[in-house]
Amino acid sequence: MTADWDPGDLIEVFKALGNPARLQIMQWLKDPETSFAAYEPIADRRSVGVCVTHIQAKSGLAQSTVSSYMSTLERAGLVRPTRVGKWTHYRRDEERLAELARMIGDAL
Numbered sequence: 001m002t003a004d005w006d007p008g009d010l011i012e013v014f015k016a017l018g019n020p021a022r023l024q025i026m027q028w029l030k031d032p033e034t035s036f037a038a039y040e041p042i043a044d045r046r047s048v049g050v051c052v053t054h055i056q057a058k059s060g061l062a063q064s065t066v067s068s069y070m071s072t073l074e075r076a077g078l079v080r081p082t083r084v085g086k087w088t089h090y091r092r093d094e095e096r097l098a099e100l101a102r103m104i105g106d107a108l
Helices: 007-017 019-030 051-060 063-075 094-107
Strands: 079-084 087-092
Touching: 007 019, 007 063, 007 094, 019 051, 019 087, 051 063, 051 087, 051 094, 063 079, 063 087
Parallel strands: none
Antiparallel strands: 079 087
C-alpha cells in the first residue's frame, strides 16, 4: 500500500463508487468533452472540469443530490473541485485514480 492511502480511504472509495449515479458521473467525467458536448462549457473542461449545473442537468437529479454526490466523490479523493465565478467545476483526480488502481492491484 502507498503511504497516501489507508484502509479507511479505500472503504470510502468503494462506498462512493457503490452508488450507480456516482459511478455514472465518474464515467462521464472520464471524457468530459464527449459526455457533456450538449452543454456549452463555462470554462475549459480538461483543466477545470465540468460545471456542477451540467452534471445536474445530464443526470436529471436534484441540485442538492448532485452536490451531495460530488462532495462524497471529493471526500473519497476521486474528484477535484475548482471554482469558476459562482460555479463549481469538477474533474477526476487521474493521479489519485492511477494510485488507487496500483494499490488494488498490489493489495488485492
